[in-house]
Amino acid sequence: MISQQLLVKQKEKVIRVKLKLSWLFVAFTLLCSANDVFAQRKKADYFLKPQTGIWFGPVTPVFSTADDVDTALWGGGFVRFNILSLPLKIGFDSSYEHFKSEGVKELTVIPVYGNILWRLPFDMPLAFQLKAGAGSAKVTIEPEGLQQWDPLGMLGFELSFPAGKWINIGLRIDYLFIYEGYIQGASKNGHIINTGLTLYLNIGM
C-alpha cells in the first residue's frame, strides 16, 4: 500500500518536472526569437542614424616607430553620418596619443582625419565595418621639442553590437600611417596601431 502511494507520488513528480522543462523550452525559444527580432530591428536602425562616440585603449607604435617609443593607453572621439541609404558612413575622427620611452624620447601624435566606413553585409546582430581615411596628424617629438603637421592615411576595422536603444559597444583596430617620405632627408615614416573599446551613441533615435 505504502509502496503504491510512493509510486504515484514519483510519477506525479516526473510529470511536474517534464512540464517545467517544456515551459522552459517554450520560454527560451520565445526569448531567443524575440531577441533576434529585436536585434535585427536595432541593427538596421542604428546603422542608418548619425553616431558619435569615444574610444579608449592601447596605442602601439609599430615597425620602425616601435624602436623609439613604447605602447601607451590613450583614446579619442568621432562623429559619423550616413551617406543616403547605402551601407556606408562617413566619419570624422580625432585622438590624442602620447608615447614615452625608457629614455628621454617622447612622441605625441594628434591625428585629425576623415574616413569612410563600409558595413560588411553579414546578417548578424554584430556589425562589422571596414574603414579607410586620410587627414593630418600633429606630431611633436621630445627632447628636441619640434612639432609639425604631417599627412596621414589610415585603415581600420570595427565590430560593434547594440547595448540598448542609444548605445552601441564595439572594438576597433586602426592602423595609422604618418607620411614624411616627401620631406627631404627623411627615411622614416610613423606607424601606429590603435586598438580600443568603443562606445557609440546613436543620435536621433
Add this chain to the structure above:
Amino acid sequence: MKKFFYYIVLFVAIVTVYGCTGKNALFDELSGSRLTVIIKGTFESTSDSTSVNGWNTTVPGTKIDDSVNDFVTDSSESFPTTFMVDIAEIRLAKPDGSSDDKVGNYRQVFTSQIDDSDPFFNGTGIKLKCDDIKPGKQYGMVKLYIRKLIFDNATQWYIDGSNNIVQDNAPEVIFHEEEVNGFDFNQLMVNTYYDYLKENYQDINRVFPLEIPIDGGLIVDEDEEVTLEIRLVIKNFIKLYEYDFTNDDGYGAAYHYWAPSDWLRDVQPDDVFIGGNLLGVARAYRKNAVATVSGNTGSNSGYVIAIPRYDMYGNEQNIGDYFLDDDDPLNWLRPTVYPPATPSVKVGTVEGYLDYYLRYEQYKIEYNDFVDAVNDGSYETNWNSYDGYKWSLRLPPLVAHTGTGNNYTLTNVPYGEYKFYFVADTNVPYGTLPQEINDVGYWTEYSLNPVYVSSDTNISF
C-alpha cells in the same frame, strides 16, 4: 545630406593638404641622436694614447698597494689581462647634478683587453648607445650608473691551522650572466673611507651613479652634432689590494684584487672600502669645430695639459683650479683619527688567540684616543676638511702624452682659448696623476699662454 557629404570631403582634403607643410623629418629625428658618447679608460684625451710604456706588465712594488699586508706573496700575483664593465644607464644632469635626463637608459656591457691594442685603452674609445639630449639645456655632469667593474687575475688566500699561507681557488664573479674569474671592485667603490665612518653610509653610493663633471659644460643647439668623451682613469693606474675576511672553514682569508690606484684617497691595511678613487672627467666637442695641437716638449717626455682659459661661467682659470697640493698635511694626508678596526681571530690556535687578545688591548687604547678626538671636535673637522679637499679635484679636459722624439698631439681640441702646461714623466710615477701645484719645477707653463686655437696649431715647450 549630399551637401553635408561634400563639406566633410572638403574638410578632409583641406586637413590633408595642410598636413603636407612639414619641413622636418621628425621620425628620423626621433630615432637619431645628435649626441655621440664615447668612453675611454685613459687619463689622456688624445685619439692615440699608446705612448705610456710598461703600464700593463707586473712590476712588484709599484703596482701592489701598501695596504696589502697580511698575505704578501708577490710570486703568484699577475697583472690583469681583462677589464669588464657593466653599465646600467647613463644620465646627463645640470652641473649641480639636478634635473637629470636619461640619455642612455640601456644596459651596456663590454670587455677590454688590458693592452694598447684595445680601443678602451689606446685612445679610440668605445661608443656607448645613447638617445638625444635637450637643445639649449646646460648640462654639466654625466651620471654613470655602474653595475660592475671587474679585473681578472684576482687571487684568494687563507692561513691554515699551521699558520701557513695557502692559495685557494681564484675568486669568481658573475659578469653578463656568466661566471668569470675576477673580482668586482665596483662593490667596494660604493663608499669612500670617510663615507663609511658616517652613520648614514648605507645611503651613500659613489658608483650608482658615478658623478663625472663635464669640464666646460655641454649645450647643444638644434642641428648640431656633439661628441661627449667620458674618461675613467684606469690605464697606468691599476694597483693590487687586499680584502680580508674569514672563510667558510673559519680561517683568516683574503682576496687580492686589482682596482684603480689609491693615489687620491689612501687605502690602508684592513680597509674595506676604496671609494672615491674611480676618477673621471668628461668633455664635449663638435666634430666640425675642433683643431689639432701638436708640438715638442724638448728633452723630457711627459704630459701636455691644456685647460680652457675660461670656465663655463666665464671666470678665468689657471692650473691651480685643477691641480691639488700633495704637500698640504692637513688636507692631503688621511686624518689619523678614526675608529680603530675591530680585531678578529685570524687563526684558531693558541698563538692566534693570544695575538687576538693582544690586538684587543691595543684596540681599547686606540678607541679611547678616538673618543677624545670626537669630543674635542677634531675628528669631524679634520675629516670634513680632508674629504672636501679631495672632492675638489678636477681632471684637465685635454691631456696628451709625448711619444717618439718627445712629440705630442692633442686631437679634437674645440676652438677657443687655452693655457698649456707640461709635466715631465719623472714627476708622475706609476699610479699617480700630474697634480702637484706648489712644487717648483713640477710643471712648466707654455711661455705664450693663453693661446687662441682656431686651426691646427704648433705649441712647443
